[in-house]
Amino acid sequence: MNDKELVRVAGRVQRALEQLRKSRYMRCAAQLSLFAGAWQDLVRQSHRLVVAVSRDWFAAAERSCKSAGRQLDEIPFLASNLQSLLDRRHREVPGLSVIADELRALQQEFDEVEFNHQQKALCVTTESITLEDISLGRFQVVLHLDDLNQMYQRSPYRILALEPNPAANDSAITHPHVSNEVLCEGEGGAAIRAALEEGRLADFFSMVRSILTTYNPDSPYVPLADWDGTPCSECGYLMDRENVGYCSECGDAICDQCDRVCIDCGELLCSHCARECGICEQPLCRTCAKRRCAHCESICCQSCLEDGLCPNCKEESEDQDDDTDNAEGTPEETDQAQDAGQSQPVPVG
Amino acid sequence: MRLLYINNSGGGFADYLDVTDGTTVSQFFKDKMPHERPEDYLIRVNRQPVPRDYVLQANDRVTITPTKIEGAA
Numbered sequence: 163m164n165d166k167e168l169v170r171v172a173g174r175v176q177r178a179l180e181q182l183r184k185s186r187y188m189r190c191a192a193q194l195s196l197f198a199g200a201w202q203d204l205v206r207q208s209h210r211l212v213v214a215v216s217r218d219w220f221a222a223a224e225r226s227c228k229s230a231g232r233q234l235d236e237i238p239f240l241a242s243n244l245q246s247l248l249d250r251r252h253r254e255v256p257g258l259s260v261i262a263d264e265l266r267a268l269q270q271e272f273d274e275v276e277f278n279h280q281q282k283a284l285c286v287t288t289e290s291i292t293l294e295d296i297s298l299g300r301f302q303v304v305l306h307l308d309d310l311n312q313m314y315q316r317s318p319y320r321i322l323a324l325e326p327n328p329a330a331n332d333s334a335i336t337h338p339h340v341s342n343e344v345l346c347e348g349e350g351g352a353a354i355r356a357a358l359e360e361g362r363l364a365d366f367f368s369m370v371r372s373i374l375t376t377y378n379p380d381s382p383y384v385p386l387a388d389w390d391g392t393p394c395s396e397c398g399y400l401m402d403r404e405n406v407g408y409c410s411e412c413g414d415a416i417c418d419q420c421d422r423v424c425i426d427c428g429e430l431l432c433s434h435c436a437r438e439c440g441i442c443e444q445p446l447c448r449t450c451a452k453r454r455c456a457h458c459e460s461i462c463c464q465s466c467l468e469d470g471l472c473p474n475c476k477e478e479s480e481d482q483d484d485d486t487d488n489a490e491g492t493p494e495e496t497d498q499a500q501d502a503g504q505s506q507p508v509p510v511g
Numbered sequence: 512m513r514l515l516y517i518n519n520s521g522g523g524f525a526d527y528l529d530v531t532d533g534t535t536v537s538q539f540f541k542d543k544m545p546h547e548r549p550e551d552y553l554i555r556v557n558r559q560p561v562p563r564d565y566v567l568q569a570n571d572r573v574t575i576t577p578t579k580i581e582g583a584a
């Protein structure tokens with residue numbers, strides 16, 4: 163920006179800061195009006211109560227008391243909101259020369275500073291940022307002057323990734339602390355707001371850069387450890403931390419499409435480690451696959467095993483039992499045979 | 512002598528302070544942020560970088576901005 167443009171941009175920034183100041187007063191007025199409305203309702207209920215009591219209208223008096231009670235519940239909340247708005251420090255809108263100095267300082271601090279007339283935005287580009295060996299590229303911080311007066315409702319600036327290397331599982335996350343072009347300022351929030359309110363542009367952009375060049379492992383959108391995702395060992399699908407599963411036997415990462423779950427104990431398994439029940443073909447882990455049919459020794463899940471036998475062996479065993487029974491006959495037949503034997507003569511010689 | 516001190520740590524505040532004549536920027540930092548390391552901060556006087564032995568002047572504007580600020584999600 164040359165000097166002429168710089169002064170022009172400073173003028174735009176100044177107007178945006180005046181709008182911000184105006185919006186703060188408008189919010190105060192709106193909150194004050196809410197509070198005054200609640201107070202007036204309370205006064206109205208007080209009059210109604212006096213009239214009701216003087217005429218012995220106790221039901222009406224009770225209604226007035228209840229309404230007043232409801233109003234009283236709301237008043238502390240409204241008062242606290244109003245108080246926090248009124249307590250906000252008065253910020254002078256800086257003069258044109260001060261803002262121009264800020265813009266000059268900005269140009270010294272950053273290599274690329276430009277004003278986008280179409281978007282009415284001050285754009286500052288950071289150097290290429292690498293966090294924990296993951297290159298995230300350069301970022302452009304775009305401060306929309308028209309959105310400055312909305313800064314208490316939404317962020318007036320965007321973070322654009324110029325050479326995006328987003329998280330494997332979410333292309334909207336271009337930085338551990340940026341989602342959908344919005345920076346989550348964390349501990350920098352209050353200082354950033356103060357800098358914007360006071361028109362300290364160089365401080366504002368420097369602090370945003372400080373957040374972008376710092377990784378907070380305790381609260382990222384996507385941890386850098388999972389930035390490139392974890393590939394499923396079978397199909398290669400990239401999973402984020404919340405969706406990744408690990409085989410309980412070999413420890414390989416496995417997605418929910420490829421995993422198998424032991425039908426008896428519920429352990430997660432990959433296809434290489436999973437055994438299967440010889441009868442129902444359901445997956446089994448190594449421990450549960452030790453359960454075998456006592457007769458044929460085929461692997462059997464708990465539900466297919468009966469009296470220690472697989473269904474086939476169980477059936478065979480039952481058939482054998484039947485045959486034995488048939489061979490031995492029923493107790494009645496045996497008794498009859500014995501009786502017949504006793505009555506018939508035994509051949510001798 | 513009086514100077515404007517802007518601290519961008521924490522809540523971020525700006526205030527006028529009195530300091531003794533001859534105070535260097537390095538002494539000022541040590542005085543204001545005794546437990547911090549100067550290399551973790553961007554220290555500017557009148558929006559310009561200065562050497563650590565720069566002697567502060569009346570009406571100087573001193574800005575201290577952390578170079579590491581933890582964002583969130």
